[in-house]
Amino acid sequence: MARPVDRSPMSGPEITHSRTRRSTARRVLFLAVWMAALGLLAFSLAGPPALSRVEAATAFRYPIATDPEHLDPFRSTTVATRTILINVYEGLTTFDPLTGGIKPELAESWDISPDGLTYTFHLRKGVQFQQVPGVTYEDPNVTAEDWIWSFKMFLSGDTSVSEHPEYLEAVKGAKAFTEGEAGDVEGLRALDDHTLQITLEAPNHRFLFDLVNAYVVPREAYEQLGSRFSSTPVGTGPFLFREWRRDDHITLVKNPNYWESGLPKLDTLTYVNVPDANTQLFQYRQDELDVLLDLPTGQVAALRSEFPDQYHEIPGLNVRYMGFKWTTGPFKDNRALRLAFNYAIDKDTLWNVLMEGARFPATQGVLPPAMPAADVDGYPYDPEKAKELLAEAGYPGGKGLPPITYYYFASSASEPYHAAIQSMLAKVGIPIELRSEDNTTYWSHIGEDDVHLFLSGWSADFPDPSEVFNFLFYKGRDDTKYDNPEVDAMIDQATAMTDDQARNALYQKIHEQIMEDVPWVPLAYSKVMLLVKPYVKDFHLSAAGAYRVPMKYVSIER
Amino acid sequence: MTRYVLRRLLLAIPTLWGVFTIIFVLSYLMPGDPVRAVLGESYRRADPATIQRVRDRLGLDDPWYVQYGRFLGRVAQGDLGTSYVLDQPVRDVVGYRFPRTVQLMAGGMLAALLIGIPAGILAAERQYTWVDHTLMFLALVGVAMPVFWQGILAKMFLTQDKYGIALFPVAGYGGGEFIYMVLPSLVLGTHLSATIARITRSSMLDVKPQQYMVTAAAKGLSRWRLVMRHQLKNALVPVVTVIGLDVGYLMGGSVVTETVFNWPGLGRAVVTAIMRRDTPVILGTLVFGAFIFVTVNLVIDLTYAFLNPRIRYE
Numbered sequence A: 001m002a003r004p005v006d007r008s009p010m011s012g013p014e015i016t017h018s019r020t021r022r023s024t025a026r027r028v029l030f031l032a033v034w035m036a037a038l039g040l041l042a043f044s045l046a047g048p049p050a051l052s053r054v055e056a057a058t059a060f061r062y063p064i065a066t067d068p069e070h071l072d073p074f075r076s077t078t079v080a081t082r083t084i085l086i087n088v089y090e091g092l093t094t095f096d097p098l099t100g101g102i103k104p105e106l107a108e109s110w111d112i113s114p115d116g117l118t119y120t121f122h123l124r125k126g127v128q129f130q131q132v133p134g135v136t137y138e139d140p141n142v143t144a145e146d147w148i149w150s151f152k153m154f155l156s157g158d159t160s161v162s163e164h165p166e167y168l169e170a171v172k173g174a175k176a177f178t179e180g181e182a183g184d185v186e187g188l189r190a191l192d193d194h195t196l197q198i199t200l201e202a203p204n205h206r207f208l209f210d211l212v213n214a215y216v217v218p219r220e221a222y223e224q225l226g227s228r229f230s231s232t233p234v235g236t237g238p239f240l241f242r243e244w245r246r247d248d249h250i251t252l253v254k255n256p257n258y259w260e261s262g263l264p265k266l267d268t269l270t271y272v273n274v275p276d277a278n279t280q281l282f283q284y285r286q287d288e289l290d291v292l293l294d295l296p297t298g299q300v301a302a303l304r305s306e307f308p309d310q311y312h313e314i315p316g317l318n319v320r321y322m323g324f325k326w327t328t329g330p331f332k333d334n335r336a337l338r339l340a341f342n343y344a345i346d347k348d349t350l351w352n353v354l355m356e357g358a359r360f361p362a363t364q365g366v367l368p369p370a371m372p373a374a375d376v377d378g379y380p381y382d383p384e385k386a387k388e389l390l391a392e393a394g395y396p397g398g399k400g401l402p403p404i405t406y407y408y409f410a411s412s413a414s415e416p417y418h419a420a421i422q423s424m425l426a427k428v429g430i431p432i433e434l435r436s437e438d439n440t441t442y443w444s445h446i447g448e449d450d451v452h453l454f455l456s457g458w459s460a461d462f463p464d465p466s467e468v469f470n471f472l473f474y475k476g477r478d479d480t481k482y483d484n485p486e487v488d489a490m491i492d493q494a495t496a497m498t499d500d501q502a503r504n505a506l507y508q509k510i511h512e513q514i515m516e517d518v519p520w521v522p523l524a525y526s527k528v529m530l531l532v533k534p535y536v537k538d539f540h541l542s543a544a545g546a547y548r549v550p551m552k553y554v555s556i557e558r
Numbered sequence B: 001m002t003r004y005v006l007r008r009l010l011l012a013i014p015t016l017w018g019v020f021t022i023i024f025v026l027s028y029l030m031p032g033d034p035v036r037a038v039l040g041e042s043y044r045r046a047d048p049a050t051i052q053r054v055r056d057r058l059g060l061d062d063p064w065y066v067q068y069g070r071f072l073g074r075v076a077q078g079d080l081g082t083s084y085v086l087d088q089p090v091r092d093v094v095g096y097r098f099p100r101t102v103q104l105m106a107g108g109m110l111a112a113l114l115i116g117i118p119a120g121i122l123a124a125e126r127q128y129t130w131v132d133h134t135l136m137f138l139a140l141v142g143v144a145m146p147v148f149w150q151g152i153l154a155k156m157f158l159t160q161d162k163y164g165i166a167l168f169p170v171a172g173y174g175g176g177e178f179i180y181m182v183l184p185s186l187v188l189g190t191h192l193s194a195t196i197a198r199i200t201r202s203s204m205l206d207v208k209p210q211q212y213m214v215t216a217a218a219k220g221l222s223r224w225r226l227v228m229r230h231q232l233k234n235a236l237v238p239v240v241t242v243i244g245l246d247v248g249y250l251m252g253g254s255v256v257t258e259t260v261f262n263w264p265g266l267g268r269a270v271v272t273a274i275m276r277r278d279t280p281v282i283l284g285t286l287v288f289g290a291f292i293f294v295t296v297n298l299v300i301d302l303t304y305a306f307l308n309p310r311i312r313y314e
Helices: A020-046 A053-058 A079-088 A144-155 A174-178 A207-213 A219-231 A277-285 A300-306 A335-344 A347-354 A383-392 A417-427 A439-445 A466-472 A485-495 A500-517 B002-029 B034-042 B048-058 B064-076 B090-125 B130-144 B147-158 B178-207 B211-218 B223-260 B266-276 B279-307
Strands: A060-064 A093-095 A102-104 A107-112 A118-123 A188-192 A195-199 A239-245 A249-254 A268-273 A311-324 A359-361 A404-409 A432-437 A453-459 A520-532
Touching: A060 A277, A079 A239, A079 A249, A079 A268, A079 B034, A093 A207, A102 A107, A102 A207, A144 A174, A144 A188, A144 A195, A144 A219, A277 B147, A311 A335, A335 A383, A335 A417, A347 A359, A347 A417, A347 A520, A404 A417, A404 A439, A417 A432, A432 A439, A439 B034, A439 B266, A453 A466, A466 A485, A466 A500, A485 A500, B002 B064, B002 B279, B034 B048, B034 B266, B090 B130, B090 B178, B090 B223, B090 B266, B090 B279, B130 B178, B147 B178, B147 B223, B178 B223, B211 B223, B223 B266, B223 B279, B266 B279
Parallel strands: A060 A268, A404 A432, A404 A453
Antiparallel strands: A093 A102, A107 A118, A118 A195, A188 A195, A239 A249, A249 A268, A311 A453, A311 A520, A359 A520
């Protein structure tokens, strides 16, 4: 094509070399081929399209903010792992999504001995482990021996196998087995294929709740899948694990052999990893997601009016609080100062005005209102009383008060109430400094002695006061290090009580004592807020959080 | 040439060792307890005995020199270790995500070249006209706008029926389909395309008054041939330099782009690992990144010799 004149050696920069023009062309060609090959390599390594368009059209698309760490039922469970696992694995008991109480799952029924020590579980017949590629069973039916094997795995003291001995620590001989002092767990017995007897060390009303997370796992899958076991869940649940593209999506499909006939109703359930709440909202608006679980801060009111028929809320089981260090610093042994903080903060303004109703202001005590024994007197907003208490604490008008730093975690930093708390306290004469720290640093730091005032929160798994008391007000376990031997003794006593009414009366007493001691400023109780598309049916909200919604009942009717 | 390559390869060893040591020291000094991340929400429910057993298994109570020796020994064997949290070898973490990051970077680079070079040529050809001024103004905006902000704007106006036209999916990898690549590539490439446009423009203008250009014009070449074959080719050497330098920028920018567009790449994995104090993943991916960076720089240096034969490595 080129005209002869163009080929003259004068045409390029390589004026003096006659060979160079040709080799320059070769070099450019070489570079182009090299880059194309690199691009192709990247595409081919990245794999084929994982989710075809047809599949996407019939799938329920559920957003998850965090990709699960793994899908191993014996290892640590975060909300991210549990969201997936509870659809594949099942326990003897489960939560009733409507009441938050306990109902049978793979145990059809159970008897409890009068002393509260022996539980006899009658196992559901016809429950089979899931049929998946790579796992062959001698007998896929679930028997009492399968439960015993699974429970011993949970109790394994080897943390590369299990990090969850606490689910079953109430069982007789569990501790000795976990610590390697016994080869067997004394309290676990198979009476026959479908009867499992469990003996406890001491009566424990939490035991049926703890069993919710102790799943039955097929030994064959654990042995045959080897290193793939932790990313390939196989249980008895309504959904089969299909695939996991890390940081992208997880697909579950209907288990055709599920024991409860007619369930699940969905064919495909896709968990889409969307870390950012605004992106989630964009995807929800474009029908790329069927529910919206993270309402972006500052947009709650706008979304309620944009989607009036799709917005749902119920009271949750999380409590948010400011903790006072009990063992050191200015709050130690100064009840009046702790009380002054409580009366100085206007919770109604924080949550209903600044946060657009994203949480309920904590007008009662330390328990979320959905729990028994939650109804105690809170500390109302009363700045005058706060000033009096500050004087009584030895700091009239804030004079002589040592500098106080209020710590809060980075993921709460987008919530605008910290500065408001600062100015409310300043108004009664208490200057505080604000300091935010990234989440991992924060949670390790606030237990230390140099932190005297911090923001914290706690999510109960089920509506029982023990979910808060046993972890936050028992033997200094909370980062406040609050410890009242009288309260410890009452908590021990309550845990062992099998009579609900008597136990809840004792919980009321414990609650009142804690409020008397003032280890916290209770700030707010959570709301479970979400948007659900109108064509989604039977999406039963759970107070424990959206992740607890039993997906087997959910259907799509367009 | 061979000797030069060998010397560069040998020099890379102390460089990498220095980088590895810095990475180790930083991650060792980072506040926060990895056990907290390993146990997740179970941490506050776990009894102290379980927490101690996890610490022992991970070797977190070993002195720093034991941990440092273990780390260097593993790296020397090409073993990147196993994640504390993900229950997965770091090799797999990198192996799965790196191709996706390369894919995104290639897309960003392609977008940058497709936008930047034509814009630069056009601006040079229409120097001091409104075309030139508009293009250079846009280039300035492109350089100044942060990636995450561009990402939000792109999502708002190109994926939403409510605010604009829904041309593209909001986010995600979509199994690698082309349509999912467009927005992240554009956003990642914008900054670089602006730089390329400016460099191409000034370099084109440098070449324009050269004697060989005058000669070529005197021979009666068409405008197109003159610009494309004689002017552009000679103007490209500084552009290649900029591209080489900006590979590092693309890697950094891909971290933000991956987060904004839910792209399952290496950058997001590193950020998550840092949040979780997942030391093996932090160390492993950074070691891998350092290795790639050193290699890319070597390749770029060698590429100069291909593009410009006057440069010789002896």
